[in-house]
Amino acid sequence: xxxxxxxxxxxxxxxxxxxxxxxxxxxxxxxxxxxxxxxxxxxxxxxxxxxxxxxxxxxxxxxxxxxxxxxxxxxxxxxxxxxxxxxxxxxxxxxxxxxxxxxxxxxxxxxxxxxxxxxxxxxxxxxxxxxxxxxxxxxxxxxxxxxxxxxxxxxxxxxxxxxxxxxxxxxxxxxxxxxxxxxxxxxxxxxxxxxxxxxxxxxxxxxxxxxxxxxxxxxxxxxxxxxxxxxxxxxxxxxxxxxxxxxxxxxxxxxxxxxxxxxxxxxxxxxxxxxxxxxxxxxxxxxxxxxxxxxxxxxxxxxxxxxxxxxxxxxxxxxxxxxxxxxxxxxxxxxxxxxxxxxxxxxxxxxxxxxxxxxxxxxxxxxxx
Amino acid sequence: xxxxxxxxxxxxxxxxxxxxxxxxxxxxxxxxxxxxxxxxxxxxxxxxxxxxxxxxxxxxxxxxxxxxxxxxxxxxxxxxxxxxxxxxxxxxxxxxxxxxxxxxxxxxxxxxxxxxxxxxxxxxxxxxxxxxxxxxxxxxxxxxxxxxxxxxxxxxxxxxxxxxxxxxxxxxxxxxxxxxxxxxxxxxxxxxxxxxxxxxxxxxxxxxxxxxxxxxxxxxxxxxxxxxxxxxxxxxxxxxxxxxxxxxxxxxxxxxxxxxxxxxxxxxxxxxxxxxxxxxxxxxxxxxxxxxxxxxxxxxxxxxxxxxx
Numbered sequence: 001x002x003x004x005x006x007x008x009x010x011x012x013x014x015x016x017x018x019x020x021x022x023x024x025x026x027x028x029x030x031x032x033x034x035x036x037x038x039x040x041x042x043x044x045x046x047x048x049x050x051x052x053x054x055x056x057x058x059x060x061x062x063x064x065x066x067x068x069x070x071x072x073x074x075x076x077x078x079x080x081x082x083x084x085x086x087x088x089x090x091x092x093x094x095x096x097x098x099x100x101x102x103x104x105x106x107x108x109x110x111x112x113x114x115x116x117x118x119x120x121x122x123x124x125x126x127x128x129x130x131x132x133x134x135x136x137x138x139x140x141x142x143x144x145x146x147x148x149x150x151x152x153x154x155x156x157x158x159x160x161x162x163x164x165x166x167x168x169x170x171x172x173x174x175x176x177x178x179x180x181x182x183x184x185x186x187x188x189x190x191x192x193x194x195x196x197x198x199x200x201x202x203x204x205x206x207x208x209x210x211x212x213x214x215x216x217x218x219x220x221x222x223x224x225x226x227x228x229x230x231x232x233x234x235x236x237x238x239x240x241x242x243x244x245x246x247x248x249x250x251x252x253x254x255x256x257x258x259x260x261x262x263x264x265x266x267x268x269x270x271x272x273x274x275x276x277x278x279x280x281x282x283x284x285x286x287x288x289x290x291x292x293x294x295x296x297x298x299x300x301x302x303x304x305x306x307x308x309x310x311x312x313x314x315x316x317x318x319x320x321x322x323x324x325x326x327x328x329x330x331x332x333x334x335x336x337x338x339x340x341x342x343x344x345x346x347x348x349x350x351x352x353x354x355x356x357x358x359x360x361x362x363x364x365x366x367x368x369x
Numbered sequence: 370x371x372x373x374x375x376x377x378x379x380x381x382x383x384x385x386x387x388x389x390x391x392x393x394x395x396x397x398x399x400x401x402x403x404x405x406x407x408x409x410x411x412x413x414x415x416x417x418x419x420x421x422x423x424x425x426x427x428x429x430x431x432x433x434x435x436x437x438x439x440x441x442x443x444x445x446x447x448x449x450x451x452x453x454x455x456x457x458x459x460x461x462x463x464x465x466x467x468x469x470x471x472x473x474x475x476x477x478x479x480x481x482x483x484x485x486x487x488x489x490x491x492x493x494x495x496x497x498x499x500x501x502x503x504x505x506x507x508x509x510x511x512x513x514x515x516x517x518x519x520x521x522x523x524x525x526x527x528x529x530x531x532x533x534x535x536x537x538x539x540x541x542x543x544x545x546x547x548x549x550x551x552x553x554x555x556x557x558x559x560x561x562x563x564x565x566x567x568x569x570x571x572x573x574x575x576x577x578x579x580x581x582x583x584x585x586x587x588x589x590x591x592x593x594x595x596x597x598x599x600x601x602x603x604x605x606x607x608x609x610x611x612x613x614x615x616x617x618x619x620x621x622x623x624x625x626x627x628x629x630x631x632x633x634x635x636x637x638x639x640x641x642x643x644x645x646x647x648x649x650x651x652x653x654x655x656x657x658x659x660x661x662x663x664x665x666x667x668x669x670x671x672x673x674x675x676x677x678x
Contacts, residue, residue, distance in 0.1 A: 053603070053605045054605045054609075055606060055608070076609060079608055079633055080608055080609065083629055083633075084608065148568070148569060148628075150569050203452055203453060208566070211571055212569055212570055216570075218572060218603060218604045219569045219571075221628065221630075222629065223629075333598045334598075334603065335596050335597065335603045335605075336598030336599060336600075336602060336603065337571060337601050
């Protein structure tokens with residue numbers, strides 16, 4: 001169902017877009033310099049992340065590890081840098097990037113600024129899958145795979161949830177944004193309720209299910225990181241490829257169709273790819289809220305408007321943000337750790353609110369509302 | 370102050386009159402009632418609770434207290450326990466009132482207990498709800514040392530009207546603890562890391578100042594996770610500490626010894642990962658002796674290896 005009303009709503013609620021919509025057509029969005037800046041920042045953040053941790057390995061040793069001179073390092077230092085810090089940094093980078101990209105494309109395709117990865121119920125479905133495996137006692141590594149029961153359960157749970165949303169949302173023969181959103185929200189609450197039921201019936205596993213959902217990047221292993229890298233490395237570029245279709249969809253369903261873009265099919269593809277991405281994100285790091293919702297809104301402030309560029313920028317910003325959050329999460333109460341999900345909201349939300357207030361003030365001064 | 374004295378006097382008068390009333394009744398009642406002295410107990414919330422007759426029906430909202438009550442030989446007084454109370458086997462025959470934090474208040478009320486005993490996990494809402502119903506409820510503070518645990522045992526004995534048994538058990542346990550170790554940790558003592566969570570669940574271990582930390586020290590070993598903050602630890606710190614022995618609950622054993630980077634730890638390579646029953650470490654009570662024994666055995670076998678080497 002095409003709903004032009006939604007679009008104007010978004011224009012209204014999204015202050016910076018309203019404030020700068022006039023200027024954007026005339027000026028370029030200086031995308032490449034911004035992308036370069038983001039890439040440099042991401043590299044720096046990742047480098048810092050590799051140097052930070054509860055064990056104090058001097059900076060020069062970290063450098064010598066990366067340039068291949070490992071003779072001066074003890075075996076535990078090699079283990080800490082190569083098997084703990086590096087996989088952890090790359091995992092947080094990929095998860096942050098993927099969550100932000102999924103959030104960005106969902107807000108585009110649903111034309112709803114409140115859309116985020118959690119509305120489809122994929123995250124809760126994933127957590128339910130993990131909880132079932134924990135309760136069934138598949139605690140060890142599943143033989144032959146090298147992955148834990150909770151990890152496999154999370155991926156299976158996400159895919160089953162996606163199939164359910166897919167089936168219900170398509171029941172009229174075509175995808176439609178409103179019924180997909182509503183189906184997603186309904187399924188999400190069913191999944192959360194089932195987790196609660198499981199936790200109540202299995203007290204002995206309650207703590208572990210809860211701790212699993214809180215999420216941590218500390219369980220990143222080399223193998224899991226490679227798998228995640230492959231998934232994100234293939235699927236995010238696919239999202240980038242189909243992103244221009246979302247711009248066309250803004251014109252309305254009929255107009256888009258006449259330009260060769262089928263709303264239903266585009267929605268179907270986006271949902272499928274997003275679900276797989278989310279499945280692997282949640283399996284790697286538990287449920288991390290906020291990033292998928294807010295990062296695309298922060299990207300709005302960079303005055304980039306085409307979906308493809310916005311998506312790339314969301315990936316970069318999400319990645320930087322997550323790496324920074326994880327650095328704080330692992331150092332602030334060292335040698336303990338903060339839950340990463342709490343960190344993202346605690347750091348990101350105030351920053352976003354400041355941006356929001358600032359832009360409102362400038363818009364007010366210019367007489368634009 | 371005046372008010373306090375007044376209320377104390379009042380309590381005294383009331384209990385005296387109770388004695389007087391009782392003594393008029395049968396001889397048997399006189400005996401049991403006379404043996405019981407009314408007393409006041411200050412609980413976890415700082416509230417003074419007056420116990421003026423021997424409790425006959427007890428509800429325990431803590432698995433640790435349930436174990437203590439059975440060990441004191443007062444299992445027949447227990448009319449309610451929690452879902453978690455799984456030791457000893459006889460505890461399972463007692464009706465459950467739900468979980469530890471906010472149990473089923475209606476269920477507890479229907480059991481008409483003389484006293485409800487809870488640990489500091491018990492929520493204040495439940496505490497107030499029970500008090501409003503006029504039920505005597507006492508929250509016993511969780512202790513962080515073995516000495517504290519002994520006082521939990523004697524306090525529990527006192528509160529359920531088994532004062533003597535409580536004191537005796539505490540004294541007996543004190544003796545056995547002293548036999549197991551002096552509580553002094555040698556410089557070359559092996560280090561032990563106690564796993565409460567790891568991997569996907571985050572690294573959790575009891576740090577300095579926790580009850581389990583005290584058990585490890587009492588057994589004569591070093592706690593490799595002493596630096597943990599509120600039980601939270603990090604993988605890096607664990608790799609760096611590279612403990613000699615690792616204690617882990619059964620659910621985590623396979624995953625721990627087969628996943629990188631845990632599998633690179635010396636304890637895993639040397640086969641020094643030991644499955645333990647977390648209940649003997651985490652619940653405060655008689656079975657803590659077994660926990661100290663586990664640590665003692667580790668220290669002794671490490672010494673034997675040193676001698677052989």
